[in-house]
Structure formats: structure tokens, C-alpha cells
Amino acid sequence: MEYSKFPSVVKGQIGGSSIQTVNARELHAFLEVSTRFNDWITARIRDFGFAENQDFVTFTENPVKGRPSKEYALSLDMAKELSMVERNEKGKQARQYFIECERRAKQAAVDPVAVLNDPAAMRGLLLSYSEKVLELQSQIEADKPKTDFYNAYVNADGLYTLQNAGRALNARPNLFIRFLKEKYMFYQGTALVPRVQYIQMGLFEVKNEIVDDKARPRSYMTPKGLEYFSKRLPEHIKAGRAA
Numbered sequence: 001m002e003y004s005k006f007p008s009v010v011k012g013q014i015g016g017s018s019i020q021t022v023n024a025r026e027l028h029a030f031l032e033v034s035t036r037f038n039d040w041i042t043a044r045i046r047d048f049g050f051a052e053n054q055d056f057v058t059f060t061e062n063p064v065k066g067r068p069s070k071e072y073a074l075s076l077d078m079a080k081e082l083s084m085v086e087r088n089e090k091g092k093q094a095r096q097y098f099i100e101c102e103r104r105a106k107q108a109a110v111d112p113v114a115v116l117n118d119p120a121a122m123r124g125l126l127l128s129y130s131e132k133v134l135e136l137q138s139q140i141e142a143d144k145p146k147t148d149f150y151n152a153y154v155n156a157d158g159l160y161t162l163q164n165a166g167r168a169l170n171a172r173p174n175l176f177i178r179f180l181k182e183k184y185m186f187y188q189g190t191a192l193v194p195r196v197q198y199i200q201m202g203l204f205e206v207k208n209e210i211v212d213d214k215a216r217p218r219s220y221m222t223p224k225g226l227e228y229f230s231k232r233l234p235e236h237i238k239a240g241r242a243a
Contacts, residue, residue: 024072
């Protein structure tokens with residue numbers, strides 16, 4: 001695969017973290033999207049609930065000639081999602097490319113040959129890993145009550161009913177489900193089911209269950225969905241009141 005033809009991946013700052021980023025306009029061009037760029041990126045941010053300074057940042061490009069333009073630097077996770085929802089060969093290629101960029105970045109983070117030949121670097125690396133292990137152990141202990149709380153609501157398949165997902169997010173289930181119906185879910189007959197793009201994103205699963213000798217669909221939220229909504233749940237839902 002000829003990577004020189006793909007959108008460039010560069011170091012950037014999003015939410016105070018230094019991460020790999022992708023220029024949205026370059027991605028739009030690579031995906032060969034027919035919709036105008038500004039309309040496309042605005043709709044994608046709105047429809048998929050991406051958050052500024054978490055999934056992307058904006059900046060102004062001032063060309064030598066012409067008017068300034070609003071640009072978007074995307075996290076690799078957001079770029080992968082945008083590529084996936086195009087559901088075409090270019091989207092598949094872009095997603096695979098971004099995954100490869102992540103793999104190469106992790107591989108380049110530590111040069112094992114250089115470390116082995118430098119005792120001081122080896123000691124520093126071992127010390128760093130020791131500190132990380134201690135931090136991880138402390139974090140596990142701190143997160144144990146939260147983990148136990150989530151586990152109380154998960155079923156044998158590792159999924160949450162919509163009501164239990166609301167409880168796990170410290171939201172009133174009826175308000176949480178009303179929030180989901182505004183954008184993410186709709187009624188198919190008497191069953192509340194997710195829109196296709198959110199199933200493809202891995203936020204929900206739909207299972208057919210036998211009720212009164214009939215197969216009926218039932219929607220569940222995945223752990224990925226729980227994490228997704230924990231970052232996007234409006235404050236009034238968390239506070240347990242209507243908007």
C-alpha cells in the first residue's frame with residue numbers, strides 16, 4: 001500500500017495531550033466525499049457526538065492568497081471512525097493506514113538496541129516501568145469500587161440493558177433512555193433499537209430473544225458504548241432532571 005498518497009499524520013495537541021493527528025480536509029479529499037467539506041465535517045461532528053478538545057481541535061489557516069479557512073485536527077480514533085462510516089474501499093484503506101500509524105508510533109517509542117547498549121538508559125527505563133507498575137497498582141485499588149459498581153449491572157455476555165447502562169452512568173434510567181431516543185435509537189414496531197451507524201461503531205448490540213414464543217429484538221449497550229456515553233452525557237441527565 002502506497003502510504004505517500006494518504007492523509008499526513010503529525011504530532012499535535014488535543015486536550016493537553018501530545019498525540020498523532022490528521023487534517024480533516026486531507027481526509028475528506030482522500031475519502032472522495034462528494035459533500036462540501038464544511039458541511040461534511042459539521043454534520044459528522046453533530047451526528048456522532050464528537051467533542052472539541054477531546055476528539056479534535058480547530059485552528060485557522062491563513063494562506064498567502066485567499067481567505068482564511070477553519071481547519072480541524074482530528075485524533076486518530078476520530079479519523080478511524082470517520083473513515084469507517086463512509087463504508088467504501090477508500091474508508092477501509094484509510095482506517096487500516098491509521099491503525100498502522102499507531103503501531104509504528106508504539107514501536108518507535110522505545111529503540112531496544114539503543115537501550116541495551118546504554119546502561120544509564122536501561123536503568124532509567126527499568127525505573128520508569130517500576131513507577132508505572134506502582135501507579136497501575138494504586139489506580140486498580142482506587143478504581144475497584146467503580147469496577148464493582150459497573151460489574152453489578154453487566155450480564156453474562158458483558159452487556160448492559162439500557163436501564164442498567166443508565167444506572168451505571170449514575171443517571172435516571174428513564175431520562176437516559178429518553179436521551180438515547182432523541183438521536184441514537186428509534187422504535188421498530190414496539191422494540192427500541194439503535195440506528196445502524198451506532199451498531200457499527202460498537203456502542204450497541206441487538207439480540208433476538210424469545211418472548212411468548214416469538215423472537216423479539218432487544219437492545220443492549222456494550223462496554224465501549226458505556227465509555228462513549230460517559231464522556232457525552234449531558235449534565236442535566238447526570239443530575240437526574242429533564243432538560
